[in-house]
Amino acid sequence: MKTLLTILLASSLSTTAGAKEIKLLNVSYDPTRELYQEYNAAFAKYWKAKTGDDVAISQSHGGSGKQAQSVINGLEADVVTLALAYDIDAIAQQAKLLPADWQKRLPDNSTPYTSTIVFLVRKGNPKHIRDWDDLVKPGISIVTPNPKTSGGARWAYLAAYAYALETYGHDDAKARDFVKQLYKNVPVLDSGARGSTITFVQHEIGDVLLAWENEAHLALKEFGADKFEIVTPPLSILAEPPVAVVDKNAKRHGTLTVAQAYLEHLYSDEGQEIAAKNFYRPRSQAIAAKYATNFSQLKLVTLDQEFGSWAKAQATHFADGGVFDQIYQP
Amino acid sequence: MVAIKIEFGPEVRKKTKKTENYMKLNQLILAAVAGAQFVFPALAADSEATNSTGAAQSETPAYNAGAAANNSPEAAEIEALKQQVQALDQKIQNLEQQREAEQQAVTNTNQEQIQELNQKVRILERQHELDKENAEDAAKTQPQLKLDSSGFTLSSADTNFAISLHGLIQLDSRTFFNDHNLNNDAFLLRRARPIITGTVFHDFDFNFTPDFGGSTVQIQDAYLNYRYRPELQLEAGKFKSPVGLEQLQNDPYTFFNERSLVTDLVPNRDVGAELHGDLFGGVASYAVGIFDGAPDYNSTTFNTDSDNDKAFAGRVFLQPLKTSDVNALKGLGLGVGGSFESDRNGTSGLTPGYTTDGQQKFFTYATNVVANGQHWRVSPQGYYYYGPLGILGEYVISDQDVKAGAALADLQNRAWEVSAGWVLTGEDATYAGVTPRHPFNPLAGGWGAWQVVGRYEELKVDESAFPTFASSTASASSAHAWSAGVNWYLNKNIRLNASFSHTVFHGYTGGTPAVPAQAENVFFTRIQLAF
Numbered sequence: 001m002k003t004l005l006t007i008l009l010a011s012s013l014s015t016t017a018g019a020k021e022i023k024l025l026n027v028s029y030d031p032t033r034e035l036y037q038e039y040n041a042a043f044a045k046y047w048k049a050k051t052g053d054d055v056a057i058s059q060s061h062g063g064s065g066k067q068a069q070s071v072i073n074g075l076e077a078d079v080v081t082l083a084l085a086y087d088i089d090a091i092a093q094q095a096k097l098l099p100a101d102w103q104k105r106l107p108d109n110s111t112p113y114t115s116t117i118v119f120l121v122r123k124g125n126p127k128h129i130r131d132w133d134d135l136v137k138p139g140i141s142i143v144t145p146n147p148k149t150s151g152g153a154r155w156a157y158l159a160a161y162a163y164a165l166e167t168y169g170h171d172d173a174k175a176r177d178f179v180k181q182l183y184k185n186v187p188v189l190d191s192g193a194r195g196s197t198i199t200f201v202q203h204e205i206g207d208v209l210l211a212w213e214n215e216a217h218l219a220l221k222e223f224g225a226d227k228f229e230i231v232t233p234p235l236s237i238l239a240e241p242p243v244a245v246v247d248k249n250a251k252r253h254g255t256l257t258v259a260q261a262y263l264e265h266l267y268s269d270e271g272q273e274i275a276a277k278n279f280y281r282p283r284s285q286a287i288a289a290k291y292a293t294n295f296s297q298l299k300l301v302t303l304d305q306e307f308g309s310w311a312k313a314q315a316t317h318f319a320d321g322g323v324f325d326q327i328y329q330p
Numbered sequence: 331m332v333a334i335k336i337e338f339g340p341e342v343r344k345k346t347k348k349t350e351n352y353m354k355l356n357q358l359i360l361a362a363v364a365g366a367q368f369v370f371p372a373l374a375a376d377s378e379a380t381n382s383t384g385a386a387q388s389e390t391p392a393y394n395a396g397a398a399a400n401n402s403p404e405a406a407e408i409e410a411l412k413q414q415v416q417a418l419d420q421k422i423q424n425l426e427q428q429r430e431a432e433q434q435a436v437t438n439t440n441q442e443q444i445q446e447l448n449q450k451v452r453i454l455e456r457q458h459e460l461d462k463e464n465a466e467d468a469a470k471t472q473p474q475l476k477l478d479s480s481g482f483t484l485s486s487a488d489t490n491f492a493i494s495l496h497g498l499i500q501l502d503s504r505t506f507f508n509d510h511n512l513n514n515d516a517f518l519l520r521r522a523r524p525i526i527t528g529t530v531f532h533d534f535d536f537n538f539t540p541d542f543g544g545s546t547v548q549i550q551d552a553y554l555n556y557r558y559r560p561e562l563q564l565e566a567g568k569f570k571s572p573v574g575l576e577q578l579q580n581d582p583y584t585f586f587n588e589r590s591l592v593t594d595l596v597p598n599r600d601v602g603a604e605l606h607g608d609l610f611g612g613v614a615s616y617a618v619g620i621f622d623g624a625p626d627y628n629s630t631t632f633n634t635d636s637d638n639d640k641a642f643a644g645r646v647f648l649q650p651l652k653t654s655d656v657n658a659l660k661g662l663g664l665g666v667g668g669s670f671e672s673d674r675n676g677t678s679g680l681t682p683g684y685t686t687d688g689q690q691k692f693f694t695y696a697t698n699v700v701a702n703g704q705h706w707r708v709s710p711q712g713y714y715y716y717g718p719l720g721i722l723g724e725y726v727i728s729d730q731d732v733k734a735g736a737a738l739a740d741l742q743n744r745a746w747e748v749s750a751g752w753v754l755t756g757e758d759a760t761y762a763g764v765t766p767r768h769p770f771n772p773l774a775g776g777w778g779a780w781q782v783v784g785r786y787e788e789l790k791v792d793e794s795a796f797p798t799f800a801s802s803t804a805s806a807s808s809a810h811a812w813s814a815g816v817n818w819y820l821n822k823n824i825r826l827n828a829s830f831s832h833t834v835f836h837g838y839t840g841g842t843p844a845v846p847a848q849a850e851n852v853f854f855t856r857i858q859l860a861f
Binding site: 141187188189190191195199203204205 | 449452453455456457460463464
């Protein structure tokens with residue numbers, strides 16, 4: 001008995017003696033707080049079981065553009081999980097913290113889950129908003145974040161523009177006029193998606209919130225399905241928020257292996273299930289089928305289809321002096 | 331008799347077209363009622379009369395048929411009136427419904443307007459919140475400008491970059507007594523230093539301090555300091571050598587105008603590099619460096635080396651009870667500094683001479699003497715500060731190999747001093763000066779801080795220096811002095827000093843006039859601006 005206890009004690013000591021405590025910083029965009037809260041706990045448990053090491057993941061959230069700039073300016077992110085590839089490209093180009101071909105390193109263009117833009121309206125839909133063209137009617141008040149700072153806002157802008165292109169036979173002038181009318185109905189521009197949700201839900205401003213799909217579901221869950229409802233337009237954009245290891249930071253911190261595993265695990269069944277539960281459309285067909293009732297069916301157009309690439313979209317629409325600056329006057 | 335009662339609500343009395351209609355109706359109905367009141371009783375009376383005389387009715391059928399023929403027009407009229415009343419009643423109901431509908435419409439319109447205004451107010455409030463957040467974010471990136479008693483500082487929002495301008499101006503007077511006109515009573519600009527410090531990239535500090543006081547412009551300090559950690563920093567450039575306690579004290583904070591005789595034996599500034607740091611929260615500090623080498627009481631005009639030999643200097647200083655609960659001993663500091671260098675066959679390693687408080691030279695080596703070998707120093711030192719009391723003491727040995735022609739010697743010169751101060755107004759005395767609790771402002775009853783100070787000091791030249799390496803007809807072999815004074819700190823930036831120093835010399839055998847021939851008595855004053 002004594003011998004057995006000694007052996008057990010020695011083996012537990014040897015296990016704890018070798019266990020490392022690792023810290024990761026995940027710099028993410030605004031609405032992913034709940035997703036990564038759940039995912040981080042799951043990953044920590046998975047990593048502990050696999051390696052015996054403890055990993056503590058800190059989160060930073062904000063508008064995707066602002067977050068990217070923070071990393072460029074020195075925020076020591078080990079991984080970034082942002083709203084759009086362009087923001088991670090900026091980190092690669094300006095700060096040289098990861099290679100330019102980072103998107104090829106993980107499956108599906110480094111996008112373990114997707115999302116789209118839907119409408120969150122007041123219960124009963126008193127303004128009868130069904131589609132994008134209802135948003136440009138007089139008297140409709142729209143809440144959406146600033147595309148200059150928010151990734152979700154850029155997706156929403158592009159979704160509206162894509163709708164107009166599809167509706168008006170790819171007439172760019174008419175599409176531009178459409179989004180101009182849309183943004184005339186926007187009284188307040190928050191810097192990020194979460195801020196817009198607060199504006200719409202808590203401050204009770206506006207008739208409709210152009211929201212990330214997951215953010216809309218979260219609002220129903222947190223604030224009551226008796227106060228709001230989701231309207232899924234027949235057409236929207238396929239939003240692909242990518243993830244990447246920030247190589248130089250991770251190497252300097254000695255966290256490269258864990259950081260890579262952290263992102264790879266998003267593609268596992270566990271990671272995909274957590275995404276689906278939090279109303280992100282999983283890449284896994286099996287998990288998507290399991291959670292099919294969480295997601296409405298709609299036509300999803302891609303950015304590449306409508307706009308060519310993020311670089312082109314950014315240069316045309318969101319750069320200083322671009323289309324957004326031309327059409328929106330605060 | 332049929333009675334018709336019609337009630338009209340107060341709202342009907344509004345002077346509208348509807349009200350007028352109601353008034354007309356009123357008149358019509360009243361007329362109908364009035365008429366009915368005449369007609370119906372008459373009809374009833376006729377009916378009663380006919381009923382009570384039933385036989386009469388049957389006996390006179392011709393009479394009853396005539397009576398029935400007479401009732402028919404009245405009945406028709408009554409019927410017509412009834413219908414009119416009903417119609418009027420219906421009209422009233424319709425008008426009331428219309429009124430209600432119109433009122434509801436007005437209420438709905440008001441509610442919509444209120445909701446619209448509510449939305450506008452909410453939008454304005456939210457916009458204000460967002461503007462405030464944006465302003466706070468913007469403020470985080472704005473440079474910060476600070477101007478106060480510590481000087482002028484401009485720094486980036488994240489304080490990774492900063493530049494500060496400080497200054498030191500000391501305007502002194504020296505008045506000598508009983509000096510046989512040997513010394514010049516003078517006003518002098520003792521120090522005039524713009525002090526430029528700053529930080530780049532968070533961890534790199536710099537200092538550039540020229541001095542325009544005295545007779546020549548010179549660079550006092552010019553160095554860069556890398557703060558890897560508080561415990562480990564690297565400093566390189568021209569700065570004070572880490573040996574003497576009183577020498578290392580910043581110029582604005584010394585008790586007296588001039589440092590003591592002890593400072594004659596330690597190096598001043600030197601050019602080199604040192605590792606230094608504070609350990610255990612400042613309980614211990616250390617510095618160790620390599621330098622060009624500096625003679626005793628060296629001038630600060632030199633910014634290069636004239637030989638290949640280098641000097642090593644270092645110091646350890648402890649404040650063992652700094653973080654303890656024993657308040658009375660928190661201000662106790664003890665340490666030791668030292669240096670070692672090798673000077674071969676050069677006059678640059680020799681002191682230019684030892685000077686008094688009045689800055690008069692009382693000892694120099696003979697002209698044919700050169701430094702020839704090792705030169706080491708050791709300086710045990712300490713201070714104690716507790717409340718208004720400050721005490722500083724130091725002992726220095728400067729041991730140097732010298733040569734004069736074929737003659738060689740290892741000369742050991744020594745000095746020590748004890749100085750003390752007491753802040754009469756009760757403020758704390760510190761190694762970094764005194765901060766008045768009530769800055770000078772007579773109208774507000776503020777008189778600054780007052781401190782009395784005293785010092786005793788002594789320097790002894792190795793007797794072996796005489797006569798081969800120094801002449802007793804030109805130099806004294808020792809000097810001791812006592813000094814007393816008062817310092818008035820008007821505020822953190824301005825200080826006035828007044829002190830008297832009496833120095834006595836020994837071993838001088840020469841004649842007058844000469845500095846070591848008689849005691850030096852000098853009265854000092856100072857006006858100092860430091861920021």
